[in-house]
Amino acid sequence: MKRILYYDCFAGISGDMNLGALVDLGVDAAYLEKELGKLNIEGFHLEVEPDMRKGISGTKVTVVVENPENEKHRHLSHIEDLINKSSLSDRIKKKSLAIFMQVAEAEAKVHNISKEKVHFHEVGALDSIADIVGAAICQEYLEVDEIHSSPVQLGGGFVKCAHGTMPVPAPATAEIVAGIPVKTGLVNYEACTPTGAAILAATVDCFSENMELSIIKTGYGIGQRDGEIPNVLRVYLAESKNEQVQDVVEEEAVMLECNLDDMNPERYSHVMDLLFAAGAADVFMTPLVMKKSRPGHMLSVLCNHDTVGNMKEILFVETSSIGLREHTLKKSMLRREIVLVHTLYGDVEVKRSYWNGRVVNEKPEFEQCRKLALEHGVTLEEISKEVTKNL
Structure with a gap:
């Protein structure tokens, strides 16, 4: 049974909220501070205290910089040197550097420079170094x-940072969360900081609202704000429900749909080819009867969150539709592997699917079977039988 850490970012995430949540979940605060001491830098310490937001009790962790006026900005090489020369474990070093790399690459893209030239401001300060390395430690x-x-x-409104007043999300945050499902507008402030976004982007294995887990313990990290929405980060320590789902991969997807009744059907295949080429997981047509009894088709496109924009562009530009329906769904897929089968007529790839550790489906690659049938002047049925015999 897998042990899972689940981030419930309903009110966003920041570096200090993350530390608070993980300490509240069970990380020993004294151990965290001792490990941070391995960085061999002075000038900060942790304040750990119980706190509450809207009746929710949790832990608030603040990284106190003792002489902020002496703080210096750092480049990526300085950060890498600091972490690599520490006595932290290799796993913590690797994870810390991965988080910093998320920020460096985002800043580099925003400012159109190489990541080696990125001049860290807020994220290069002592408190952010402690937040990021502390996240890896916890x-x-x-x-x-x-x-x-x-x-x-992500929140909303505007945020003040080293480059001036920026819309939420800040440009670097927007780059970091590319490909990650997000929500906006719950609060009128920056709910997700670049540090918080980088922690998630570098360490999370999957993003999903559908949590099918057995919760062991819950922790709350208290943020700096106190408004109508509780400024907390909720985390769960959990276990996967059942080992029998090990052969099933579950992930969120987006379904786009539009109805077509005034488009030349000859163009359908062209549009479908474009959608598949752009990364659609599946594209299909469903016959239907439209208003005034006109025959039509519903075009459905299944895709990932990060390809939705491309799919919409193709549908609006290449079809006669002027409106789309969009909804998020969960899809479940059996574990698959490709097996090469040697036959009298040649090699054929077979897609094999598993459920609960046993094979439940084996399907030869059709185009390969068709090619062999034509080359050898035999029927597809003969090729199919030969593949089955040699499985």
Whole structure:
């Protein structure tokens, strides 16, 4: 049974909220501070205290920088040197650097420079270094097999940062969360900081609102704000429900649909080819009867969150539709493997599917069977029998 750390980012995430949540979940605060001491830098300490937001009690962790006026900005090479020269474990070093790399690559893209030239401001300060390395320390302390997360609340409004006043999400945050399911507008402030976004982007194995887990313990990290929405990060220590689902991969997907009754059907295959080429997981047509009894078709496109924009562009530009329906769903897929089968007529790839550790379906690659049938002047049925015999 897998041990899971689940981030419920209903109100966003920041570096200090993350530390608070993981300490509240069971990470020893004294151990965290001792491990941070291995960085061999002075000038900060942790304040750990119980706190409450809207009746929800949790833990608030604040990284106190003792002489902020002496703080210096750092480049990526300085951060890498600091972490690599520490006595932290290799796993913590690797995870810490992966989080920092998320920020460096985002900043580099925003400013159109190489990541080596990125001049860290807020994220290069002592408090952010402690937040990021502390995140790696806490996650390793919990010894989980996987890390999952809900979609991330970004907030709204504007935020002041080193480059001036920016819309939420800040440009770097927007780059970091690319491909991650997000929500906006719950609060009128920056709910997800670049540090919080980078922690999730670098460490989370899958994002999903559908949490099918057995919860062992819940922790709450208290944020700096106190508004109508509780400024907390909720985390769960959990276990996967049942080992029998090990052969099933579950993930969120998006279904786009539009109805067509005034488009030349000859163009359908062209549109479908474009959608598949752009990354659609599946495309299919369903016959239907439209208003005034006109025959039509519903075009359905199954895709990932990060390809939705491309799919919409193709549908609006290449079809006669002027409106789409969109909804999120969960899809379950059996574990598959490709097996090469040697036959009298040649080699054929067979797609094999598993459920609960046993094979439940074996399907030869049709185009390969068809090619062999034509080359050898035999029927498809003969090729199929030969493949089955040699499985």
